[in-house]
Amino acid sequence: MNPLEMSPLEILTIIGLIPGIAALLYILVAKPILGSPIIAAMFSGGFAAFTAIQIWQDGIVMFWTNHSANLTGIQVWWDLVFCVMIALFFIAPRARKMDMNVPLWALFVGCTASIGLFAMIARLFWLESQAETDVS
Numbered sequence: 844m845n846p847l848e849m850s851p852l853e854i855l856t857i858i859g860l861i862p863g864i865a866a867l868l869y870i871l872v873a874k875p876i877l878g879s880p881i882i883a884a885m886f887s888g889g890f891a892a893f894t895a896i897q898i899w900q901d902g903i904v905m906f907w908t909n910h911s912a913n914l915t916g917i918q919v920w921w922d923l924v925f926c927v928m929i930a931l932f933f934i935a936p937r938a939r940k941m942d943m944n945v946p947l948w949a950l951f952v953g954c955t956a957s958i959g960l961f962a963m964i965a966r967l968f969w970l971e972s973q974a975e976t977d978v979s
Contacts, residue, residue, distance in 0.1 A: 880969035887961030
């Protein structure tokens with residue numbers, strides 16, 4: 844595919860790989876013990892801003908249209924739901940340990956997917972870093 848012949852939406856799709864690849868490399872190379880609340884909050888805020896633009900331009904109904912138009916859309920929807928549930932499965936015990944209100948956070952995550960999930964882990968990482976500081 845010639846990059847000069849790509850549509851703006853195709854370019855945006857590829858640009859979305861950049862933070863994903865950067866995060867994967869960071870996780871594999873830096874091997875962090877504690878997560879970064881600032882990075883998680885930035886992802887939450889950035890994706891929330893992009894989502895607000897999408898809703899402004901295409902409307903909220905487009906989420907339904909996109910995920911119910913064909914089997915590919917349904918597969919992507921199921922994948923999103925499964926990924927969010929897997930993440931919550933692993934995050935919830937740590938969140939409970941930090942006295943976070945897991946049902947309320949799960950509702951937020953359920954309504955916003957990655958936006959809420961990044962916000963939840965930003966809060967979790969911040970609480971864990973504060974607990975580390977208190978121990979030291």
